[in-house]
Amino acid sequence: MVAVIDYGVSNLKSVVNALEFLGAEVCVVKKACQLEKAERIILPGVGTFSEGMKNLKKMKLIKPLEKEVFGHKKPFLGICLGMQLLAESGCEGGTSRGLGWIKGKVKKFEIKNLKVPHTGWDDLVIKKNSYLFQGVEKDKNFYFVHSYYFDVEEKNIISAACEYGKIFPAALQKVNIFATQFHPEKSQQNGLKVLENYLLFK
C-alpha cells in the first residue's frame, strides 16, 4: 500500500489517480498510525514552503515520517514542494526550516530575461544508470511549475538536472529517498514511467 500524505497543500487527486492507474493500492493519510501500515510513502505538494512545514508540524507527522523513512527504510518520494521540504530551509512565505533530510537550501529563481515561475515542459539531463529514469528513452521532458528550486549541497545524489538560467536539481535519490521537482503525475508517459519505477523499488 502506498500512503500519499494529505497535509493540506496539495493536488492529491492527480497523484492518487496516476498511482491507481499503475495498479497501486493507495491510501490518502493524515495520521501517523496510517504511515505505519504503508509500504511506501509519497509527499506531494503544491503550495508554499512555509505553509507546507506549518501543516506537517501541526499534524505531528514529522517524527513518525522520519521513523518510517530512516528507521524502516520505506521508499519515499517527494514531489515538487515535497522535494523542497527535504531541505534545511526555504524562503517562500518567509524563511522557515525544512525537514533537513538533505543538506541545502531552497532558493528563488532570480534570472534576468527568463520568466518566473518556470512553467511548462523542460528537458532533463539524466545521470547514467539512474534508477528512477529507467525506460525513459527519447524526449526527456517533464512538466515543471515552480518559482523556487532546491540547491542541493550533496551533488552526488542528484539523479537528473534541468537548466533554467542556472542548472538546478530536477530529481534526486539518497538510498530510499527519491524526490522530483517536476510533477511525474502530470508528465504523461515519461511521468508514469518514473512513478512505475518508484513503485517497483525495493
Add this chain to the structure above:
Amino acid sequence: MLKKRLIPVLLLKNGRMVKTIKFEQARDVGFPVTAAKIYDAQCVDEIIFLDILASVQGRQSLIETIDNVTKECFMPFTAGGGVRSLLDIKTLLKAGADKVSINTAAVSDPILINRAAKQFGSANIVVSIDYKKTPSGKKVFTHGGQNESRWEVIDWAKEAERLGAGEILLNSIDHDGTMLGYDIEIIREASDLLKIPVIACGGAGKLNDFLAVINDGHASAMAAGSIFNFTDQSPIKARAYLKEYNINVRFAL
C-alpha cells in the same frame, strides 16, 4: 530548454463544451471528457477548462469534468470560471487542477490574488484577463465580457503580477472565435513587460497564427479553441509546423 506550450481551451456550459464568437453565440461542440482524452493522446502540453456559466452549478460540473479527466489523463490542467474565493480555489486544486484561473473576482477584489498566491503558491494562480477595444482604449471586461472595468489591459496585467499572479491568460474578446489571428500587439506588450509567463488566447485560425504569436507576440504559450474544433488542424500538425520553423516545442510523437 523550456518549450513553448500549446494549450487547447475547453469552454464548459452545463457539462458540455461550447465555442463562442466574441464571447457570444455559444455553440455546443461536444463532450469535454472525450475531447480531453483526444488531446491527451495527442500529447498537448496543458488543457484549460473554463466554466462560462460561472455559477455554483457550473463549478460542480467543472469539478465532475476534471474528476473524470484526471482518472485517465496525466497532464496539467488549469480550471476556472466563477472562482470567487480561496475556498473555490482550494476545491478545484483538490479536485485535480494544477492551476486555478481567477478573473472577475480578481478585478472586484485584487487582494484575492495576493492571498491566493500566499496560500497556494504563485505558480498555481493564473489571472485570466478578458479585454476589448473601446473608445477609451483596450479595457478589461468582467462577467464574461459584459461589464467594462476601469482598468486598461496592460495596467491590470502589471497589477496582477505585482499582487502575485503566477501567469496571465490574456484573452481578446474582439478576436475570440474569429479565427483571424491573435492580437499580436497587446500580447507582445504584455509579454515584454511582465516577468511572469503570458498565455495568448483568442483568434487562432491557422497554423501561421501560432508562429506569429511566438515570434512577434513573444508569448510563452498559445491557447486555442476554434482552430481545433472547426478546422482540420490538430495539435500534432501545429507542433510539426512550429518545429519546422525552429520553434522550441515538444514533439513527443
